Amino acid sequence: MHKALCLLLLVLSLHVMAYGQTPYILNGDAVQRTCNCYILTPDAGFKSGTVWNKNKINLLQSFDYVFDVNLGCRTTGADGIGFILQTKGTNLGASGQGIGFKGIAPSLGVIIDTYQNLDENDPAYDHLAIQVNGITDHSSPENLTGTIEVLPNTSNIKDCKWHIFRIKWDAARQLLEVSVDGQLRLSATKDLVNDVFGADPMVYWGFAGSTGGEINEQQFCAALRPQLRFDHQQLFCEGTPVVFGDDSQSFGTITHWFWDFDDGTTYTQAQPPPHLFPPGQYDVKLVIEDNSGCISDTLQQRVAVDTYPIADFTADLLCVGRTIQLRDASAVTTGTVQKWQWELGNGATATTQHPQTVYDRPDNYTVNLTVTTPGGCSNSASKILPAYPIPEVSAQGNNVCLGLPVNFTANNLTPQVSIRDWLWRLDDTTTSGIQNPTHTYPNGGTYHTRLYAISEDGCASDSAYADISIIDLKLDAGPDTLVAVLQPLQLQSVSNGATQFQWEPATGLSDSHIANPVAILQKDQQFRLTVMSPEGCIQKDSLLVRVYKGPAFYVPTAFSPNGDGTNDFFRAIAAGIPKLDYFRVWNRWGQELFYTTSLTRSWDGTYQGIPQPIDTYIWVISGKDYTGRQHVQKGTLTLIR
Structure with a gap:
């Protein structure tokens, strides 16, 4: 760790030296912000700035330059920036709508234009174009490619964000390609040396930017982006080394790497060896330095290394034809279980944590569960679970007269399945746990009784039902009353379903075998009425008729x-x-x-x-x-x- 600290201090000292030895010449309002980053225009009106590399490049040789650009935070601001190749020198630039490119000839400019100037035939959206010889009118022949949105379906690039701006020149094919954020946006095939620069292959390159009445702070950086090459599909498990690689992007040549694995170990080469982490979470950091001495920001990648889980599960009793709930009971020391793969033994599979299934016949079923952590650490558990048949039952009960007991009968329709428990629900809050109970209902009516049984293996049958009727004739011979001597009295008995009637005594009655005879009496009489239903149910009631002299x-x-x-x-x-x-x-x-x-x-x-x-x-x-x-x-x- 001491060695790594010394290296970091050395890198920082080189960075300070490089900051003061920039290879760029700055003009106008341009200022150096960091070792590899420059502000072309401040957030003010009618400003311009150029940054030219003091060393010419040879267009007979290919180049691939990667930059970071920021067009500002004011969505209505202007005017834009451009990457420019030219032969005139390193003190050029201008403000306003020319973006510092206008009037420079011979030249080639890759222009990011962020303001609509109608006299130059600008579209309404922020656009990208390749122009030559300092001409910024998009309808002119000097516009090699026409215009296009800087990013697809994005009308405004002034979003306060940094974007990757890549200029690639293939000298052999004379092909210039422009990409933004990894997407190819423009390409032009042109003999730049002969058609633009008069057979002179040596050109200066740099950036220019300008503002007018509308303003924005506009910046570029010579790209210095640390990037891990990191296979997220590899296993992140205890005992398995993690492989890292370097996919960093830089304008210049990367000369130094500093890896910190957050477990007390570091590495200083581009490709670290596979690294073995103890279980836990780690913030792996990468810093790079280029050949100009500039040091990148720190890239941080979270790495979680899991322990292997212990797979386990429980299940409901397996009863044939019933929906069975299986429950994951796996455990893991470091990390969490993220995936479940079930093989349920009946041809079905599932990927939920607690699946349900149905087994259609008695048998022994092998159930397998494989659990996996986010790091890809897997383990499996397998159990053999027996599935038991369910009993089938029927229920019977007889209709009776009110006051008499009902005899219930439960039948096992699957004699090969032994019954452990019987349960009757008799529809009047009464239950019974015997196979053939007897019960007397206090009230008449129809009762919807339910029966189910539980086998010796613990599987419950479907419910069987028996509807029974308790016959209540609801006899009422009528209210006690009084009548005058020899006054005809119509008796008014009421009953439900009675078909036979017997009044006693028959004295004074018009007919003692009908429901409502007429009585003519000379003295008090107590009548008794007996009725019978077709089922043979008998009920009795009485009424008293008092006889007065009168009327009075x-x-x-x-x-x-x-x-x-x-x-x-x-x-x-x-x-x-x-x-x-x-x-x-x-x-x-x-x-x-x-x-x-x-x-x-x-x-x-x-x-x-x-x-x-x-x-x-x-x-x-x-x-x-x-x-x-x-x-x-x-x-x-x-x-x-």
Whole structure:
């Protein structure tokens, strides 16, 4: 490390010497910014600058020059820069729309024009052109190639960014090629020596730039770009050396390399030997120096070296025909698992971390998982997993009358598969874990019962269902009632599905075997009704018919509305009077407190929700009996609390 530090200090000292011994001559507003970089124009109006290499080059020999150019940050700025070959000297240049090229002849200029001058037939976009003899009008014969966008589909190159500007001359083929950011943009075949420079092959080369009313800081650098040749497909695994190479670009010749592998080791040649890293992450750095003594910026490349993963997985119980979830359980000490490759043993493959699949027959299946880290480190795990058959079951249950038990039956349709557990859900919150349960339902209706079974291997069957009916005739013989002596009374029983009826006793009935006979009675009678459904379900109910002499109203003389459930309401009993005209109650001051025309309504001892005091109240009731005769009665009532 001490040796590497000494080398770096030596390189820096050479850099300082080279900075003051530039091979370029600067004119106008041009200034040197760093060892290999120059500002052609400041961010000001009507400025110009040229930078000429003091050494001529021979056009009978090929060259391949790589530069970095920056056209500024003002998107509306101007005017542009140009790479120029000329024979006139090293003190040339001009401001404004000529970009420092205008008027220089003989010459060749590769022009990056960033302002539209209509008098020179400029397009609206920032453009590239190859011109000769100081003529910048694009419609002139001196425009060898026409114009093109500097970058494809980019109208404005004034983006504050550095772009690679490459000029390549093939002397044998007399071919000039211009590339920007690695893309060939223009080419021209021309005998430059004879057609442009009058048979003189020795020319000066350099850059010129200018501004006018619109402004921009415009720069170029003699390219000095460190670049790793780095195969991202190689393995980055513990114990495997990593191979690096140098693909740096430089205007001049690269003379020194400084590699720092971020693990305490360095190297000072273009091609370092394969390097063995311990597992971890490393920032590999490369700095280069060219023959002019200029030192590049530092290139940094992140390298992650992984350990080999330990592949593992778990799986649900394999039941034939069921969707099975497999779960990756792999681990890695350094790095992460990035890729999963499953071979599921049934012909299917998967690349997700936790795949699902279905096995269609009982068998032993070999499942293989290969996991890979981002560095390409792989490991595999294989397991043999048995797939078990699932049982098939059926469910049965009988329809019964309400109150009787239902006998359920579960059948194993796959006797070769042993059943470990049975589970019934009987559709009324009741469950059972026996094969053939019995259950009595508290209410009638249809119940959708469900059954499934679990085999000895742990595989659950599909559900089987049995719909059973609990027959409830919902018999109601009718409410207790009262009637006048010999007044015909239509009995009103209600039932659901009953087809046979038996009233007992049959005394006074028009027919004791129908649902709704007519009764004519002379005394109180308790009737019992028995009904039967076609399924043989029997239900019973009764009603009491009280017989009064009448027709007449029977009204109590007192009541106690205190909420104790006894005698809380004041009501009238209408014997033989089916229709009520009114029933009214007043207090002693003649204020009406209660009114109804209904035989079923009663007074609760309140008025407008306010309990009335203990006192004597007056009532009147009126109605018509079943013969149409009017009956009116009145009296007093005592309210007790």
